[in-house]
Amino acid sequence: xxxxxxxxxxxxxxxxxxxxxxxxxxxxxxxxxxxxxxxxxxxxxxxxxxxxxxxxxxxxxxxxxxxxxxxxxxxxxxxxxxxxxxxxxxxxxxxxxxxxxxxxxxxxxxx
Amino acid sequence: xxxxxxxxxxxxxxxxxxxxxxxxxxxxxxxxxxxxxxxxxxxxxxxxxxxxxxxxxxxxxxxxxxxxxxxxxxxxxxxxxxxxxxxxxxxxxxxxxxxxxxxxxxxxxxxxxx
Numbered sequence: 001x002x003x004x005x006x007x008x009x010x011x012x013x014x015x016x017x018x019x020x021x022x023x024x025x026x027x028x029x030x031x032x033x034x035x036x037x038x039x040x041x042x043x044x045x046x047x048x049x050x051x052x053x054x055x056x057x058x059x060x061x062x063x064x065x066x067x068x069x070x071x072x073x074x075x076x077x078x079x080x081x082x083x084x085x086x087x088x089x090x091x092x093x094x095x096x097x098x099x100x101x102x103x104x105x106x107x108x109x110x111x
Numbered sequence: 112x113x114x115x116x117x118x119x120x121x122x123x124x125x126x127x128x129x130x131x132x133x134x135x136x137x138x139x140x141x142x143x144x145x146x147x148x149x150x151x152x153x154x155x156x157x158x159x160x161x162x163x164x165x166x167x168x169x170x171x172x173x174x175x176x177x178x179x180x181x182x183x184x185x186x187x188x189x190x191x192x193x194x195x196x197x198x199x200x201x202x203x204x205x206x207x208x209x210x211x212x213x214x215x216x217x218x219x220x221x222x223x224x225x
Contacts, residue, residue, distance in 0.1 A: 004153075034218075042115070042203055042216040043154075088153070097142055097207065099214055103153040 004102035006089050011108045018076040020105045022089030025070060029091040032065060033099060034074045037086045046074070046087075076107075084109045113138050117204050117217035121186040124194055124224050131190045132220045134204030139184040145177070148201040148219070157202075160187040194224045 004024045011017045024032070030051050035043040049056045049072075056063045062075040071073045072091075076083055086106050090099035114137040131150050134143065143160040158166040158179055166179035181187040191198050204217040 008151075033213075040218075040221070042117075042218040043205075045213050045215070048213065098144065098156060098159070101154045103151070 003100050004089055004091055006087075006102040006105045008103065009108070011110065012079050013083060014079060014109055014111050016079055018074075018079045018083070018107055018109075019060065020074045020076075020087050020089075022041070022072040022091070022102055023070055023072075024072065024091045024100075026100075027067075027070065027092065028094040029070075031092040031099075032063075032072050033088075033090040033092070034035050034061075034063065034072075035088040035090060035101075037088065039056050043088060046050060060080075069070050072077045079107075081109050081111070112213070113206055113215045115206055115215055115217035117220055119220055120218060121221040122223070124222065126195050126224055129190055129192045130194065130222060131188050132202055134187045134189070134206075134217055135170055136180055136185045136206045136215075140206040141184075142206065143181060143187045144205040144214070145156070145179060145187070145189045146203040146205060147205060150200075154203065157189070160189075191222065192225055194222075196224045198222065199224045 004080050006022045033048040034041040034046045037043050060077045062074045088104045089102040092099045116135045145157040146154040148154050156169050156173050157172045158168040160181040162181045178190045201219045202221045205214050207214045
């Protein structure tokens with residue numbers, strides 16, 4: 001299987017919460033990231049979490065990390081149409097400066 | 112943070128030709144990378160661009176096909192040589208320092224080979 005796995009699509013109604021899930025395989029991961037890619041654009045770092053944390057909150061974004069299960073999630077509260085994008089989970093392993101990316105989850109927000 | 116500018120942002124090229132993509136960072140960075148993002152796929156690392164020396168290529172990528180330059184700490188180029196339709200993809204430049212936790216990305220170059 002892939003090193004970082006995400007579901008490919010998520011559809012939510014405007015105003016609801018979105019939860020994007022990610023699993024990874026390497027227990028030596030030190031940093032885990034969420035990037036956002038809007039159409040025709042590069043990747044924008046949304047947030048990251050250290051492997052010794054289990055939660056990080058930043059305005060509408062909440063990141064939860066279950067290190068035992070190697071599961072990472074990104075919750076977007078009050079999802080807006082402007083949140084429609086592809087969200088990439090990435091992990092960086094100890095001793096490496098190069099993150100490994102998942103295939104991305106396409107978030108579709110409809111009225 | 113670092114702001115990364117890539118150009119061109121998109122191009123349509125004839126097969127058999129070559130395209131050079133430029134990446135400019137607004138501050139000195141330790142590390143620069145080139146990624147390929149094929150439709151519906153994740154980002155695949157092509158190579159690490161090393162300042163003043165040959166790039167370090169990942170498995171499946173070779174210098175003859177993807178020559179890379181990095182003459183200083185803020186600039187790099189990636190050339191896609193002898194292009195075929197299979198090279199149609201988005202190419203992304205990324206940069207960061209070893210001490211930072213973040214990798215910054217350019218807006219990408221969307222390449223279509225016809």
